[in-house]
Amino acid sequence: MIPDKTPVGGDTFHGAADLAQRAHVLSFQKYKELYLQSVQSPQEFWGKIAKEFYWKTPQTGSFLDYNFDHTKGKIYIKLMEGATTNICYNLLDRNVYDKKLGDKIAFYWEGNEPGDSMEITYKDLLQQVCKFANVLRAQGVKKGDRISIYMPMIMELVVAMLACARIGAVHSIVFAGFSSESLCERIMDSCCTFIVAADGFYRGDKLINLKLVVDEALRKCRERDFQVSKCIVVKHLGGTEETCADETSTNPQSPPAKRSCQIPWDANVDVWWHELVKGASDECEPEWCDTEDPLFILYTSGSTGKPKGVLHTIGGYLLYTATTFKYVFNYQPDDVYWCTADIGWVTGHSYVTYAPLANGATSVMFEGLPTYPDSSRFWEIIDKYKVTTFYTAPTAIRLLMKYGDGPVKRFSRQSLKILGTVGEPINPEAWHWYYKVIGNGRCPIMDTFWQTETGGHMLTPLPVAIPLKPGSATFPFFGVVPAILNESGEELEGEAEGYLVFKKPWPSIMRTVYGNQERFEDTYFKKFPGYFVTGDGCKRDKDGYYWITGRIDDMLNVSGHLLSTAEVESALIEHPAIAEAAVVSHPHPVKGECLYCFVTLRDGHEFTKTLVTELKNQVREKISPIATPDYIQNAPGLPKTRSGKIMRRILRKIARNEKDLGDISTLADESVVTELVSNRCKTT
Ligand code: WTA
Secondary structure: OOOOOOOOOOOOEOOOHHHHOOOOOOOHHHHHHHHHHHHHOHHHHHHHHHOOOOOOEOOOOOOEEEEOOHHHOOOEEEEOOOOEEOHHHHHHHHHHHHOOOOOOEEEEEEOOOOOOEEEEEHHHHHHHHHHHHHHHHHOOOOOOOEEEEEOOOOHHHHHHHHHHHHOOOEEEEOOOOOOHHHHHHHHHHOOOOEEEEEOOEEEOOEEEOHHHHHHHHHHHHHHOOOOOOEEEEEOOOOOOEEEOHHHOOOOOOOOOOOOOOEEEOOOOOEEEHHHHHHOOOOOOOOOOEEOOOEEEEEEEOOOOOOOEEEEEEHHHHHHHHHHHHHHHOOOOOOOEEEEOOOOOOHHHHHHHHHHHHHOOOEEEEEOOOOOOOOOOHHHHHHHHHOOOEEEEOHHHHHHHHOOOOHHHHOOOOOOOOEEEEEOOOOOHHHHHHHHHHHOOOOOOEEEEEOOHHHOOOOEOOOOOOOOEOOOOOEOEOOOOOEEEEOOOOOEEOOOEEEEEEEOOOOOOOOOEEOOOHHHHHHHHOOOOOOOEEEEEEEEEOOOOOEEEEEEOOOEEEEOOEEEEHHHHHHHHHOOOOEEEEEEEEEEEOOOEEEEEEEEEEOOOOOOOHHHHHHHHHHHHHHOOHHHOOOEEEEOOOOOEEOOOOEOHHHHHHHHOOOOOOOOOOOEOOOHHHHHHHHOOOOOO
């Protein structure tokens, strides 16, 4: 499957020559050799890597035990049976005490406002984590308890997640852009008894009063008979004032008048972080956990609308994220690494927190936006910290590309060695700009394909060893066995296009959907027994390179964030004026994809500008600003099959102004199509 010879051709880009001397994998042949070893003898391959980490007790049973075929019984994956460890111990104590990295910088933190920055060493991070872990224990948090974390990109977020890991609690981080409804839903789904949050933060020049959103979410929980016992609040905005709930406005986005915000305070539930940690000891014995104990739950959109709590476990996640980081970014001890993702998403979990710390790396953590105070911010930060490895999303590249080369050229970016992208397919135009303008044609781009469910990189180049093709995630990482299937589930060989699946487990594969094993099996294993189904389409070219073609389920990818059409539709339908809604994806020059919504009104309602605004706000509030529709079209009728299924395929074509709508003969009423075509929204 992987070619024997290094692929060459007019369209392949090789890694920069000066990287070659320090490459972990020196050639394509070496990659292939290691790859074959990893899939033929996983125990040997991963066993060697496992030795680099600390296990309190060794593996006693088999290295890997699994079932991928639901027709043969329950789906499960078990790694390193019998081994016990603690991931926080591996990330911090081991680096401080065994590797003598105590004084090494773990993070350079760069705030939203230029000039607002701090740094933290491994030793200090360990102390802070221990303190907060002791706080959680003192509050009664026990191994296995779920803790919700809803915070901006501040150091306490890393501290909170690692403190959970230290005492065996399971963190469930919710991106701080999600609405109170989404937060409430996630808290309740995983029965979180504690929430760790912050008072507020600035996103660019916009003040976000986070605590108000938390209060609203907790109120909603109470209405649904669920009580969170404590809310631990970080005072991030210096001048925060506590007030009674009724004195504050409920608008979380008030103007940036002063660098503080008023927050409501309920002394029965709310406690300040700084007051709790004040007297806490900075020594804390880790909880020794089974390697298959849960580490975290992270929600991702599901095609039925309700988000799925993807569950990851400790040992496999540690091994796999650490290894991908080392090889994909060719990690060297003197690197300064920066992943721009928010920790609220899986990229932030794996490649801001866990993997870099597992390698003893120095990272940049950034609170702000790429365009604040201006569109040079990323490049300025790269020069400020001499970043060597820069990992971001295609949507950010496309956004910054709009400002031209000027803002980039103001900074040297000389320190850069390796670039990375993640989250969605990168279009060749953005790829070339990233390569030529940002990387000055010196830095190979690691286009990493993976998912919340996979925990770490699945298809990805390796610097130096794998020649690049713009837009292709190239080849599988060690231990990953991809296949392309046709509709009837047959594996396609050679040049082919179809469903991307994985044939064997890799260490960091999700273990279940929290509290819903049936959904786990239905979503990922039912369609093709014996395979993990990604939900993505994929092409393999004549050289064996993989090209992700995008989602083939009812999901769409807006600015690298997965959303389900069903989720947005149900938010729209909750509006009293709406009888029915159908949402499709539409291409967008910066976001990659955006939402185009068709809505059918209830009798007696009119389609007005005000209604459109109300609907957009409704989606923002129910889900998040990321899900705000770009287009809303009045649809007196929707194209449906005789059995009543909405034909989104046709709506997608109407939205894209395609003339050939394909076969519409199966529609119950063909005339609705003509009307929809004539009422189409003007799109860019
Ligand atoms: C898409 C993000 C093409 C894909 C880590 C996948 C990509 C979904 C790439 C997962 C890439 C991610 N090229 N498509 N390099 N990376 N995707 O769970 O559709 O937020 O299934 O994880 O993003 O998104 P998620």
